[in-house]
Amino acid sequence: MLRQFAAYYKNHWKLFLVDIGCAFLMSSLDLVFPVFIQQLIDQHFPNRDLNMMLRIALILLGLYLLRYFFQYIVHYWGHVVGIRMETDMRSELFTHLQKLSFKFYDNNKVGYLMSRVVNDLNNMSELAHHGPEDIFISSMLLIGAFIILMNMHWQLALITFALIPVMLIFSIKLGEKMYEALKVIREKMAEVNAIVEDSLSGIRVVKSFTNEEYENDKFYEGNHSYRRSREYAMKNMAKFHSGMNLFINLINLITLSAGGYFIYIGSLTTGQMVAFLFYVNMFMDPIKRLVNFNEQFQRGMSGFSRFRELLAVDPEIVDKANAVELKDVDGKIEYKDLTFAYDNQEKVLENINITIEPGKTVAFVGPSGAGKSTLTKLLPRFYEINAGSLSIDGTDIREFKLESLRKNIGIVQQDVFLFNGTVRENIAYGNQNATDEEIIKAAKKANAHQFIINLTNGYDTNIGERGVKLSGGQKQRISIARSFLKNPPILILDEATSSLDNESERIIQESLEKLAEGRTTLVIAHRLSTVINADQIIVLTDDGIVERGRHEQLIKKGGKYAKLYNEEFRTDLAG
Template identity: 55%
Template sequence: MKILKKFLQYYRPYKFLFYADIFCALIVSLVDLTFPLILSYLSKNVFTKDKMVILNSIAYIGVILLAIYVLKYFCQYFIASWGHIMGARMENNMRKDLFYHLQKMSFSYYDENNTGQMMSILVSDLFDISELAHHGPENVFISAVKIIGSFIILMLINSKMTLILFAVTVVMVLFSVCENKKMQRIFFDNRKKMGNINSSVQDSLLGIRVVKSFANEDIEREKFDRNNNAYRVSREKSYKIMGRFIAGNTFFEGLLYMVILVTGAFFIANGSLRISDLAVYALYINIFINPIDILINFAEQFQKGFAGFKRFLNIVDTKPEIVDKKGAILLKDVKGNIEYKNVSFSYNEKKQILDDVNVKIEAGRKIAFVGPSGGGKTTICSLLPRFYDVSSGYVMIDGVDVRDVTLESLRNSIGIVQQDVYLFSGTLKDNIKYGKPGASDEEITRAAKEANIHDYIMSLDDGYDTYVGERGVKLSGGQKQRISIARVFLENPPILILDEATSALDNESESFIQRSLEKLAKNRTTIVIAHRLSTIRNADEIIVIDDEGIKERGSHSELLKKGGIYSYYYNMQFEGLDIR
């Protein structure tokens, strides 16, 4: 019932279309119920009269039937067109809700969940849900009207025979309910297996250059075949259950016809049923059985849509971990004073990453974090824009806890340049403009010049309108990095985080990028994570951190004089000392 209530909420914006669809379905059902009644009336009251009476009457009846079927035409058109349009609009709303909710989810959610599964829900699951949204109420309503209407008329024709018919129908319904429960489980499994295929394809295609560089096409084929075959097996199970379901109901339908024939013959023999009534009875049996057929065929659609909606709810009912607190304020006029006070952090309450970290950064200063991988450098930076929240302690900007300000104003105050640059499919202009969506062409050009990428862009045939390809595959690592720096120049934030921004570049590219980064960091509070220690020699303070916490801190020259961990790493990089 909880799932049903949430499903019904999506009908609210389209109440008129929904009720109009149901009204048209009612008209169609009544028209189908009317014809046998008219035939029964004609056979008893008109066809027994003389020729002229029959000819005069049938003209009126023909006009009435034509009007009825014209009405049915328009109702059927509305159901087939606007009914589907209502379903498509509901699908659109659900997809929007799902995508918007995914945008709210914290990094921790994406750490645990596969995007291929999410894509499966966004595309295939929601299509099945929209089909259920349209056909569900309509099929159930039409079937209910026809079954109840024909049952009442059958009772009026011969109550005893109809009660026997009803008893067989009850057994048929019980059989259908049992088989439906089995189908529900297997169709939910179908959806998960389909999501696994999407995940496999997505991983393989996004990493196609790695696949080909290692000549691992066979491994990717094996992974795909494993998921593809698992989906096939799941589908085969669902079709076996569907086979039992359809064959069983077909058997019961045949049983209904057999019951009519046997009991009809018995009642005709004892004089309680006329042959003409049996003919009308047979017509209504068709009307009685037809909606049962519709419901049988609808069962697969219902199970697919229901399984898809459950997967949809599994996501939209998941609460984002990082949200604006009630009464959150805007972060304004940021000077850039940052303080980490008694900060501790662990992922999923498992391994402790940070324990009682205290760091104070004055506005406009440049602080660098160095140390071995896994020591918590990136985690410290991720806590500032609230990609994750501290387990205990405080992270403050200008004396204000970052949890007390809105996420949008917080993140708009922080620019991030990462090692792994993500460029969106589109033009160079689109990707630079991502730092400030409303920027003018002049501002975009100025930002590109500041990032030392303007001259390269102008050397291209299409200039700023050059298409960069998926994930920027048409650009080199250094070019992509300078595009990401141009984004931040355009955003112009008071706080800057440089997360190993040059570690994957060659020396020449690093030199270009380093000059751009120094220009970008000027007059901003800057936090740098670096493995190449040459890039942080001019930092105001260098903090050495490992999995046990902060080990050393000071300027480049001060740390070299200490002869500690920083000095060891520095000498290892620049003097080639043996690390044993």
């Protein structure tokens, strides 16, 4: 995992080298300061040598200013390296999520994934900056201070360092517990995010069913589970930090006691003792750095491991090695002996055979759960078929590059998703390079222009999250305008007029008929009256395709379609 983490330094190696170089020079200066102090105490103070005192003071001033410069670079540019690496990781993860198939999103909560993208990488910049820097500076100071102390008084140095191995074992043992605890914290935080996202996204449903108390209980449970995991982690951190501070204080106590004895017997001067204490504190400083780094490392690596887990999820649907672009589409679609099941469970579709000629409109009708929507979701390869084939213009869709396949298919769904932004931005989602004139033209074709210009800021009106400020019919017309702008040769209309009042349905139906002109169109019908002009109507039930033909033929046949149509007709009369 460390090698994978280190790979992210590659794009920023120049800045990283500057950071490490300045850290090296800063550490070198830290090792020099106590030498001057020892000289002042042992030589120049007793000799009352004012000239040398001033010289050393000026030299130290110059070194302190130089150290200020190096520390500025280390602190600022070192953090910049970390921030850029965190940005790279987050971009990589978001791009990867865009590639994952529908099946992945069927099994993962949005709030959970948001936590992975945002929260899990929060500590990456600090680890990326302080990790190598702290290890490098600490190692240099430890080795340098150890060599100097051994040369100064090896007996006192060995006594001072006697507790170091015990301290390291303590650090490693508690560090492992901290890693596991911090990983659990991230899992619990992701669960809380999922609960919040789910509840707030459905706040209108929550309020309409007066289920605020139920949602509070759900959040309470998740929130307190997160609290317990944090408390456990804090308990281990408290043990770690208090234990390490105890070791450091014991080392200082041992140094003072043993140093006093060596001064007493005359093998150590007062100046050497002061310098020795400086170096011991200098030795303790990198240990403190490493103590803090250990906590930082556990935080960062627990997030990085979850980051790598998500990156390791392979997209289920990818381009073949020799995939080709889908160009110059006529629009002939053929389902041949097609079979499909979700997660290899019970088959939703089995041995389906359908041929749709270019420019024709085919409607799929039947009871809920028969596989109508599934049939259309297979065409843009949102899911992969289990057996058989599905082709466009005689070529299996798996032979095409995914991007080119989906660019040639427009979809208008029952559940319209609009992004938080302006009307203009949402229509332009169908073609990011569209001009204002093209956007307005598409809106007019979708019968949306008139209501748009009556909004507060016209096309620049912010419509809120998921278009909450618009009515169902208005949202649907913006969705249709988006498809007009995309201008695909193949169109899927998935119950696009359901859940609308009669007037809105009439306007939407008129827009959809314009949109379908000259395109191969697959319609999933909620109301059979909207598909009576279809070139072919296919009736799907749990038994598969039970009828197909034009409206008049199926009515004369008196089968399943006629029964469904007559039931709808009687319902409309009763209404």
